[in-house]
Amino acid sequence: MSIITQSIANADREARYLSHGELNALRGFFEAGSQRLRIASILTANAEKIVEKGSEKFWQRCSVTPSNSGNRTFRASCVRDQGWYIRLITYAVVVGDIDPLQESGIKGAKAMYTALEIPLRNVVECMRCLKEAALDLLTVADKAEVGPYFDYLIQGMTP
Amino acid sequence: MQDAITTLINSSDTQGKYLDNSSLERLQNYFHSGELRAKAAMTISANAATIVTRTTAKSLLYTDITAPGGNMYTCRRYAACVRDMDYFLRYATYAMLAGDPSILDERVLNGLRETYNSLGVPVGATVRAVQAMKEVTTEMLGAEAGKEMSLYFDHICTGLG
Numbered sequence: 001m002s003i004i005t006q007s008i009a010n011a012d013r014e015a016r017y018l019s020h021g022e023l024n025a026l027r028g029f030f031e032a033g034s035q036r037l038r039i040a041s042i043l044t045a046n047a048e049k050i051v052e053k054g055s056e057k058f059w060q061r062c063s064v065t066p067s068n069s070g071n072r073t074f075r076a077s078c079v080r081d082q083g084w085y086i087r088l089i090t091y092a093v094v095v096g097d098i099d100p101l102q103e104s105g106i107k108g109a110k111a112m113y114t115a116l117e118i119p120l121r122n123v124v125e126c127m128r129c130l131k132e133a134a135l136d137l138l139t140v141a142d143k144a145e146v147g148p149y150f151d152y153l154i155q156g157m158t159p
Numbered sequence: 160m161q162d163a164i165t166t167l168i169n170s171s172d173t174q175g176k177y178l179d180n181s182s183l184e185r186l187q188n189y190f191h192s193g194e195l196r197a198k199a200a201m202t203i204s205a206n207a208a209t210i211v212t213r214t215t216a217k218s219l220l221y222t223d224i225t226a227p228g229g230n231m232y233t234c235r236r237y238a239a240c241v242r243d244m245d246y247f248l249r250y251a252t253y254a255m256l257a258g259d260p261s262i263l264d265e266r267v268l269n270g271l272r273e274t275y276n277s278l279g280v281p282v283g284a285t286v287r288a289v290q291a292m293k294e295v296t297t298e299m300l301g302a303e304a305g306k307e308m309s310l311y312f313d314h315i316c317t318g319l320g
Contacts, residue, residue, distance in 0.1 A: 001165070002162055002164050002165055004162045004164070004256060004257055005160050005161070005162050005165060005257060008160065008162075008253045008256065008257060008262065009160060011253070012253065012262075012266070015249075016249075017200065017203070017204030017207065017249060017252065018200060018204070018256070020201065023197045023200055023201055024197075026193065026196075026197055026256070027193060027194060027197045029193070030190050030191075030193020030194065030196075030197070031190075031193070031194075033186070033187070033189075033190025033191075033193065034187065034190060037183055037186055037187055037190070040178060040183070041183065044177045044178070047177070084175070087172075087175070087176075087177055088172075090177060090178065091168045091171070091172065091178070094164060094168065094178065094186065095164045095165060095168055099165075100168060100172065104172055
């Protein structure tokens with residue numbers, strides 16, 4: 001849910017218009033919109049590169065993991081999932097909320113990876129590597145915008 | 160409830176796609192129009208009562224509907240009608256801020272026509288009143304913001320018709 005739908009839902013619960021304070025918060029959100037879109041474009045354009053760098057780091061740090069066992073399917077799934085997480089990060093950045101991460105990325109993820117016998121510890125490490133690879137491409141201000149979303153993923157996957 | 164951003168994200172997510180260029184462009188336009196939307200919402204919220212009064216005067220007050228036998232006759236029904244006008248304006252303002260009509264579908268239009276029919280509220284007169292509200296609002300906000308609000312007033316009319 002964006003700050004927009006959130007503020008509207010709050011106002012509607014009390015059958016009122018949005019307050020000046022709420023509207024000013026929306027203004028701030030609209031103004032920062034270009035920055036968020038720009039970041040999302042950078043991440044989208046570099047998604048493959050981020051996943052590639054992230055995977056390299058990950059397999060260095062966690063060499064004993066299903067995706068590094070020589071099984072091609074496991075390897076491909078690992079790379080595919082990383083791409084999905086980058087995609088969800090771009091959504092979260094654009095909407096300015098953790099909702100896309102929560103709904104499509106975290107709910108049920110621990111149970112799923114556990115069922116697939118992928119150690120959660122390794123999944124978390126993989127997210128850390130993705131974060132590092134992604135932040136390497138961004139300016140300090142942009143890092144500050146994107147970093148917390150990765151942290152949220154890492155937090156959500158931590159066993 | 161959706162807004163211009165979540166609608167695009169949800170449909171991309173279902174397809175497993177990144178936001179494409181046309182989506183990004185639409186979002187850019189939405190963000191750029193944000194100041195206009197916020198200002199319009201402030202003006203409407205400060206003048207909501209005036210807008211409703213003018214709308215009623217323009218479209219309903221001097222017609223048969225307020226005379227004995229009309230659906231707005233007796234103050235109780237009159238007040239209910241004015242209250243609904245208030246709702247339409249508030250929800251259209253929400254939708255305009257969100258840049259998306261889903262809140263109107265979910266919270267206003269869902270079952271409204273059936274309710275009006277069962278209460279004997281004339282849909283034609285309601286639609287005329289919403290159209291009058293569109294004109295009153297546009298006069299107050301100016302053409303650009305008025306055009307944006309009109310989208311949602313028209314959405315209400317389409318949903319009622």
